[in-house]
Amino acid sequence: MSKSILIQLDCDAHPSSFDSVVAIDAGVDHLLRYGNVEPVSVTSTVHGAMFTRGGDDLKNTAIFVGGSNVAAAEAVFKAVQSAFFGPVRVSVMLDANGCNTTAAAAVVCAARHVDLSKSTALVLGGTGPVGRRVAQLLAGDGAAVRLSSRSIDRAQVACCEITNHLPKAQLTPLGLDSEASTTMALEGCDLVIACGAAGVELATARQLANSGSLRVAIDLNAVPPSGLGGISVMAKATAIEDSVSGLVGYGAIGVGGLKMKTHRAAIRSLLEANDRVLDAAEIYAIAKSIG
Numbered sequence: 001m002s003k004s005i006l007i008q009l010d011c012d013a014h015p016s017s018f019d020s021v022v023a024i025d026a027g028v029d030h031l032l033r034y035g036n037v038e039p040v041s042v043t044s045t046v047h048g049a050m051f052t053r054g055g056d057d058l059k060n061t062a063i064f065v066g067g068s069n070v071a072a073a074e075a076v077f078k079a080v081q082s083a084f085f086g087p088v089r090v091s092v093m094l095d096a097n098g099c100n101t102t103a104a105a106a107v108v109c110a111a112r113h114v115d116l117s118k119s120t121a122l123v124l125g126g127t128g129p130v131g132r133r134v135a136q137l138l139a140g141d142g143a144a145v146r147l148s149s150r151s152i153d154r155a156q157v158a159c160c161e162i163t164n165h166l167p168k169a170q171l172t173p174l175g176l177d178s179e180a181s182t183t184m185a186l187e188g189c190d191l192v193i194a195c196g197a198a199g200v201e202l203a204t205a206r207q208l209a210n211s212g213s214l215r216v217a218i219d220l221n222a223v224p225p226s227g228l229g230g231i232s233v234m235a236k237a238t239a240i241e242d243s244v245s246g247l248v249g250y251g252a253i254g255v256g257g258l259k260m261k262t263h264r265a266a267i268r269s270l271l272e273a274n275d276r277v278l279d280a281a282e283i284y285a286i287a288k289s290i291g
Helices: 017-025 043-051 055-060 070-082 096-111 129-140 152-165 179-186 205-210 252-270 280-290
Strands: 005-010 030-034 061-066 091-094 120-124 144-149 170-175 191-194 216-219 248-250
Touching: 005 017, 005 043, 017 030, 017 061, 017 252, 043 061, 055 061, 061 070, 061 096, 061 252, 070 091, 070 096, 091 252, 096 129, 096 191, 096 216, 096 252, 096 280, 120 129, 120 179, 129 144, 129 152, 129 170, 129 280, 144 152, 144 179, 152 170, 170 179, 179 205, 248 252, 252 280
Parallel strands: 005 030, 005 061, 061 091, 120 144, 120 191, 144 170, 191 216, 216 248
Antiparallel strands: none
């Protein structure tokens, strides 16, 4: 049996050491790392992966697309798939900047406490790559999603892009530019997930504790100060002090355990078949199976 090979295509100058370590921990035999990858340059690399093995051995080669620039990585991910010839292909996964594994893990954690199909969710910082994926996964499971940004225009664009993929998605764009507007946005929500930039508090501890409807709050920012006040980066289903609704919170590391398990499981699944394409929805399914 052929050794397993993962080809890591990274849009940054130096391929992510984080992604490389996860690949090795997932059991990959050989890891080939490429940096500064652009869409126009991937075809020969992809063909090298496709045409060196045949039959059942083809599944032992796969491609991982990463990098800190999610939009750039998405373009490479699309170019990789365009280089395939019908059934002659290898499996490929996109997780630039951890966007898909992080979003999937966060939504699975939320679903431990609420029925998403009957819930209203607020996604703070919803126009970034993780926020959009969180909103899409929530909407795909039937949640009514309030997607927020400091700019209502950006929130509207994000909602339109998600609706193009999910025509039945229940999405409401919000422009939140004050504490009062955030308090109003939280009214009636069962869950809130903060996906904003590091160093920006998007909701205060008092706002969360005073909510009469919130049951779970998840902060995906690992850099102080927290995106959601009062929630430690280590929190994992931790009761929020003085909450009037029995709220529990998760911090980035509290979500991180499931994220890491999901990332490793996704890498392993790439090497089970030669035709898997793992983007947000597929990675979410893996996270759900882990629980």
